[in-house]
Amino acid sequence: METKQKFLSFNLGTNDLAVIPLQHIAEVLQVSLTEICGVPQMPNCVLGIYNWRGEMLWLVDLEEMLGYPQLLQSPNLVSKMMAIVLENEGKYLGLLVHQLTDIEWLNTEQMKAPSAELFYPVISPFLNGYFIKPDTGIVFNLDALAIIQAPMWGNHN
Template structure:
């Protein structure tokens, strides 16, 4: 049986988008707002799930930093919930229905609580630049992987999870 090699080489995309050039170092990122004017990206490879969290299902833990909202049940496991806006010192909006971006690094899962998620975007990692001092608040710099063109801030999930605030109480 003969196969049509031209058909097997075509990436059939149900959305009708052109295939991405294979030579670029393209990665997918999840965009979410930090506050009313700023947003950030995290690598989709580190995202296990995005879930809505019912406020009554969050169990606050006494004597924790304000950035740690508490714990909730996730797939039968205890999931720590961290207010991402608070940990990087942005003015945290009041969130009626929090969204948790469940990220995993080294088998450790943490829920990064945000107001909403915006979209999945594709960016070329070869264009990732170091953060210029003064462009973002100093408190944010330890949690930034870099910046992509257009001031697209990429957060370092590992740095957030390994933050001294988090590790002291984990």
């Protein structure tokens, strides 16, 4: 049984590292904040809609969704950010992050189950588990499907 999987890793907040399995990622692109169309009456973490391949793509501030400070209020705000486009059964959702770090192979057998004591309650529903790496410490393994299917989107995506 193949236990190694390819993951895309990126920064969360100032010190944390997270990964999402590559199989759930449709595309990674650079987004200019001026091209995001704001939408009223949405959760704070929803930044708005972006024109992606001629379709409307909802963009979400992943950090705020997971209980970190808002990306848009960060002191090192840049006008262009990276968006990770998740895909599941024809539904797409764009996650805005500061920067991507790497594509790496991780052994899923070494993944530890998330425990409530270790993590903010906000992040728990979106975690598959976590890895501990000697060089970087804890790496969150985010559950792409839980993020796409989060109740907070209602019928918007």
